[in-house]
Amino acid sequence: MTGTAPSLPTLADMAHVIRSKNAGPTQLTIDVFLMDAAGYALAANSPAMSCAAVAARYGLPAQQVQRHLLADIHAIKYVLPRAIVAGSPGDGDVYGAQQHGPMLDIVP
């Protein structure tokens, strides 16, 4: 973390896994595993973690993002369309494994 003022915890502080990966060449899936039930509850109920908020971070309309809440395992999953089908000319991430960045500094 940077800065000296105490700041609210980000998703990166609250989760033990934040990952992105293709679900096939046309979709991207982002999985967030929170540390505990309290963190999960905070994140799952936060407007900053809504489909619309996450869609905005990825430059997508809200209706193109789906969200799955998995309380048992403190996980939240998002499914997004890929801008370019994996590996087509112009793609920059064939596996979709480095698309998690916009999630890291969300403050739920």
Add this chain to the structure above:
Amino acid sequence: MNATARLLQSHHTGAEPLRVLSASGQLGYGIPEEAFRRGMARAPHVIGCDMGSVDPGPYYLGAGVMAAPEAMIERDLELVLCAARAADVPLIIGSAGTAGAGVHLDATLAIVQRIVTRRGLCLRLATIRSDIAAVQVVSAQRAGRLDPIGAIDPPSPEDILACSHIVGQCGTETFARALALDPDVVIAGRACDTAIFATLPAMLGYPLGLCLHMAKIIECTSLCCRPGGRDAMLAELTPAHFTLESMNPQAHATPASVAAHALYEQADPLQVEEPGGSLMLHGAWYEALDAHRTRVGGACFMPRDKPSLKVEGARWAGERVVLLAGIADPVLLRVLPQAISDVEQRVRTLVPGDWLLVPHVYGQGAVRPLAPALQATHEAGLVLEFIAPQAALARTAAGVFKQNLLHHAYPGRIATGGNLAFAFTPSELDAQSAYRFVLYHVMRDAPLDMLFRVETTDLHGRPPH
């Protein structure tokens, strides 16, 4: 009688658990031998390996090339073939040669033949060919039976006919046809990962939902453990549940790690589509047996009326040459997109023709869009793709572009020695052919029996007398 019939005849479902060993989730990248040997010491009834995926992109399907290094494929195949024959248990391999088209299957079979000869193995081999004729796909599209999976443009009939290879992901129905021929070894072209591990258990009468759920987890070997890894994974299946155990004693299958794995690479964490129906995980439960093993149950299978088939097809997009360079001048880095565009305009007048430039500026948003404040102004990496119908044209465009960008007089330039830092020369490299997926679709009402060709051959390491 061969290994499959012997198992089908001797195993008493319900009386003893069925031990399924997953040796590899990506055969050809080095099966960890110690864990595999530990798995073999547990006397598995069947061994499975996944060898392919759509993940590495359209090149391998399009070009008909295997992604893994051939020497390591041979090493891995030799390890599992010899172990399976020594134990006389069925070995099942799916998605041969990465993309699972006929050309990949044949390349895999050539390696198998070398091993069989070298090691003096005798075995009956069943093969499944997963190639789908383009005309079948075109007529499915015409009949409204071709649905996109996710965001992909509808292919034109010409796109489909121009695919160098089209494959379908065969499922348990097709593996059952191959296993009915009593092979020792099954090698399938493109296949559902699940079918590799689920089919034999289902033929033995274990509930299909349970078999598929087990298969879905173990097809990635120990990835479902904490820490995740590539070590062999054992599942002990009963009619009511299965127990997961990594063959690496340090990789633990916990209820949380196993349940979390259901999310991996999966758009819907609770429903997995198979050709014959849907695997429903809504009722799945996970309980710790001890610190190392987790027991799983509760999945069910919902058959659909008419089978659906996932089809994948890649079409050639041109020949690719890449130019690699670094830039460390802050003035140029602030105007780089404009500089690239100015140089492109000049090069287009020098090199006419149908070439495409795809710039990737690492440090300034090549991987994902970056806000201006985050864009590098001290050092960035440049990867410029040139794609053209002929490699010679792509090479010419890349070479001329390189020299013109090297000495481009962008506004405000003070560093006049040259604009690019090359780590080596030549800095423009041939990068094979470019492909794109034009098919990643579901073909509804697919006649599975007619689409997949199943054959057997008997292989003898020593000439038969």
